[in-house]
Amino acid sequence: MSAYLHCLSHTPLVGYVDPAQAVLAEVDEVVSAARTRIAVFDPELVVLFAPDHYNGFFYDVMPAFCIGMGATAIGDFNSAAGPLDVPRDIAEACADAVLQAGVDAAVSYRMQVDHGFAQPLELLLGGLAHKPVIPVFINSVAVPLPSFARARLLGEAIGRFARSTGKRVLFLGSGGLSHQPPVPELAHVDARMADRLMGSGRDLPANERQARQQRVISAAEGFVLDQHSLHPLSPAWDNHFLDLLEQRRFVELDGMANAELSTLAGKSTHEVKTWVAAFAALAAFGDYQASARYYRPIPEWIAGFGSLSAHSLT
């Protein structure tokens, strides 16, 4: 087996608004089993597809996709802070291959990332810099958003590059499934918040950081009491999406409009494009077998919470 994949929902609400102990134990078991399988696979290179939540990418310049040549996590909520171990020469070659393949991804030599990147690295690899990782940002909240089709093409191009390295490669996808936390939208905010979304939010003063986090925590508490206080979670859509990935039918998502997905499953569901990119990358290695599927709607975490592994059969 030369390539392995794990896709996992993330949520910054762990430890702030938690589900019942039995659910926590169930999720812990799912994550710890995935961590063990990854340790056995022992990746030489990790490619992590993840979104951002206006902590590293802003409307001053908002790329659809960005490949990190270097990256640092800010440590929002309870997530880890510090540099990722990005192998710069491999990341540069990857970006070159992706552009040659016709996908115009941006690059960043100082990528700033949040819990979307940090959480899977901590949970699945034990820390931000435990393995060499190429971080790949997919814009999942700041309209206009890339389509499913473009995320798939990005994944395929990165998969072909990864295969050419001859290394044991782990693909990670971070985020989703159905959910809509209170992420500000440029079209609906006041001038001060618009300024934050256009770039001044990069280094938030401590009191604003605190207020921002509290807004999400309060929304989660309210969502537990009333599951229509935010866009409801959508187990039916989430399970259909997992079926498509398991059955290598993700191309069927190509024709789905972004607005349709938002209506079905919430405006942050676009994070699932990280899963599509990761599966498309794995598929560049040939046939794959998916395994260890897990799904549970967890309102405390504002998450249709999913986990899915897969390995290449070559």
Ligand SMILES: O=C(O)/C=C/c1cccc(O)c1O
């Ligand atoms: O950073 C935020 O403001 C919100 C993050 C969040 C909340 C719930 C589920 C998620 O996937 C998130 O990223």
Ligand SMILES: [Fe+2]
């Ligand atoms: Fe998120």
